[in-house]
Every structure is written in structure tokens, then in C-alpha cells.
Amino acid sequence: GEDVEQSLFLSVREGDSSVINCTYTDSSSTYLYWYKQEPGAGLQLLTYIFSNMDMKQDQRLTVLLNKKDKHLSLRIADTQTGDSAIYFCAERPPGTYKYIFGTGTRLKVLA
């Protein structure tokens, strides 16, 4: 289908790891992105991965890419209350500047 799919909600306890999953649509998408949106704010670019990579780590963030299954995940280690937000994955199909966003996963971190 045409939709980038994400689960709607995730709740974790402070200090635990969070894993947010995404299934995208185009196996030849060149770039895949994770954005964070806090209430009343725009989208903040967290990290992105090029399609020839399987994993990318950036401090507490780890991105895993499974191109065969068109699956992208974002792991947040040692999740903090400040990580509470909506997380969007997005894909960029080849030959286009257009980003296709998922509907977002609302992460709630419990103290």
C-alpha cells in the first residue's frame, strides 16, 4: 500500500529502552528518517539512515534497517521523561524530494 505504518502509542518507564517500529512502502527508498515532535512544536530531525546501511548509532539512538521486510526501528536507550513526544518515520523514494511520513507514534515515558 501507500501508507507508512507505525503503531500509535508506546509507554515505557524512565530508564528503560524504547523501540519504535515503522514499516515503509518502497524497498528502493534511498533515505529513511526519524523525526521527533513535541507538543506545539515543529518536527525535529533526530537521525536518518542511508539505504545501504543496516544500522546507525548516535548516542542514545540506534536505527535498524531491514530492507527485505521494509522495516525501520528506532531504539532509545535510557529513556527519559524529556523523550516523551510523537515520533515520525519518513521515507524518501528514489528520484524524488518528497518525504512520505507515517502517522506517528506517541511515546509516553513514565517516571
Added chain:
Amino acid sequence: EAGVVQSPRYKIIEKKQPVAFWCNPISGHNTLYWYLQNLGQGPELLIRYENEEAVDDSQLPKDRFSAERLKGVDSTLKIQPAELGDSAVYLCASSTSTGETQYFGPGTRLLVL
């Protein structure tokens, strides 16, 4: 370095009124995007500019929406007349010409009564 700037942050208007949103991209970014974000959804592209040229406006409802980027820097998105269903967040983003990463502004939250 300043990020993408948008104004106003919030706008409340009555239906059938016109409204305009302004965006100033990151300095040196010649590609500018306008997105629409409905409640509970991800952003959807309305229009993309390369410098002053609108190179992709296929998703822009041209009967009531218009946009311009006359000098290839800041941009204005206009709705005339506004309808109730236009209530949403209007996001502006910018990137370099490679488009590898897009950086978003804080958005304008529009409420049409």
C-alpha cells in the same frame, strides 16, 4: 545558526476569510517546502520550491491555495477563502539542493471557525 522561521505561530479566523503564512528558510537553503499536518497525522507535502520556482505543486489545492517565493528566499502561503477543513498545522521546511535532510520550522496552527 537560526533555524526555519515561521509566523504567525497561531491564527484564528472565520471561514471565508483569507489567511497568509510566512516562512524564512535556513540561510543558504535554496529548497523550500510547505507541508500540511492534520491532527493525528504526519505532514503531507503541498508544494516544493527550488529557488523561486515551484517545481512540485501537484498536491496544492489551487482553487483556494496559492504560494510564492518571489526572491528565492522567504515564502508566503495563502488560503482564500478559508474553509473549516483547513484547520491544521502548516509547516515549512528547507534543505540544500540535494534534499538529503529537511529541517522544519515550528509551524503555524490555523483554526477556522
